[in-house]
Amino acid sequence: MSTVKPVHRKLRVVSNKRLASDHYLLELEVDENISLLPGQFLQLRLEDSIQFLRRPFSIFDCENKIIKILYKLRGNVTSLMSKLKKSDLVDVIFPLGNHFPQPEKGKVVLVSGGTGFAPLHFLVKELLNNKNLTLEFLIGGKGREVEAFKNFLPSAVSVKIATENGSAGEKGLVTNLIADIEGWIYSAGPIAMLKAVYEKIKV
Ligand SMILES: Cc1cc2nc3c(=O)[nH]c(=O)nc-3n(C[C@H](O)[C@H](O)[C@H](O)COP(=O)(O)OP(=O)(O)OC[C@H]3O[C@@H](n4cnc5c(N)ncnc54)[C@H](O)[C@@H]3O)c2cc1C
Structure with missing residues (x-):
């Protein structure tokens, strides 16, 4: 659970880059030290809109002090x-939501669909601090943007990708990549995908 009370701030844009097709990475500068946890989110409102x-x-x-x-x-x-x-300003309330629970050791599989990659990417950074875990990341998406996502992951993480249009990795849905269901599994993405993951792993 988050112990930090949400704050309301106007944050300055540091950069806003197109990664691939219709996906962007926005970097916002915070003036103070606020610890954000994987699984948390912010609520954003644009100025002058x-x-x-x-x-x-x-x-x-x-x-x-950079939130991405x-x-x-x-x-x-x-x-x-x-x-x-x-230097543009955006109006943000954060941090909201909860932290992911974590295992002490063993295998962890992360399954993302589309921008569900975002919270799991932040989680991986934290999981890598625990040397008793082995991490496998299954990334799903519509097309080539998943390659840009993959480039954010360090080499210590084993990665497989699936794209709906077959432009990268295996053609099809990311749930087809789920083979071994031992250990912990985290998933983030569209509700239909989460249901499919659940169907695949339920015992
Ligand atoms: C907790 C949480 C975390 C999120 N994190 C991210 C994130 O990291 N990156 C990101 O890109 N998006 C994320 N989203 C979704 C994001 O909030 C929406 O993409 C955004 O609100 C769309 O705003 P818009 O005005 O551009 O589109 P709107 O005009 O509100 O919607 C345009 C179209 O997009 C569809 N749409 C809206 N929201 C979603 C959605 N969540 N999934 C699929 N289709 C949608 C609408 O049905 C509509 O057809 C998150 C949502 C939640 C609830």
Whole structure:
């Protein structure tokens, strides 16, 4: 559980880069030391916009007072986000949500679909501190963006990828890559994918 009370801040954009197709990485600078935990998210509102509802985004990474968000273009807000420039301000409430529970030793399989990669990427950073774990990351997505995702992972993590259009890795759904269901499994992505993962691993 998060022990840090959520704060409301205007954060400055450090960078906002297109990674691949319709996926972007946004970096925001925080003035204070706030510890964010894997599994947590923030709620974002753009300045000077008519946006009414805040939009939730998982913490992709947080280091040296820089919070990173991996986002996909979907509608109005993510489209406006893609136009953010260095030094622009965004209105953010964070941290929200809970931390992932963790095993002490053994095999861990992480299964992501689309931008579900973001929270699991942050989790991997933490799991790597425990030398008694072996990590396998199964990354699923529509197309080549998964290769950009894979490049964020250190070599200590064994990675397999599946794409719906077959442009990278195995063609098909990421759930086809789940072979060994021993140990811990974490999954993040669309609800249909989570249901398919559950069907695959239930005993
Ligand atoms: C806890 C949480 C964490 C999230 N983390 C991330 C993240 O790390 N990166 C990221 O890109 N997105 C993430 N999302 C989804 C993100 O909040 C939406 O993509 C965003 O709100 C879309 O805003 P928009 O105004 O651009 O699109 P809207 O105009 O609100 O929607 C445009 C279209 O996208 C569809 N859509 C909206 N939200 C989703 C969704 N969650 N999944 C699939 N389709 C959707 C709508 O049905 C609609 O068809 C997260 C959602 C939650 C609840």
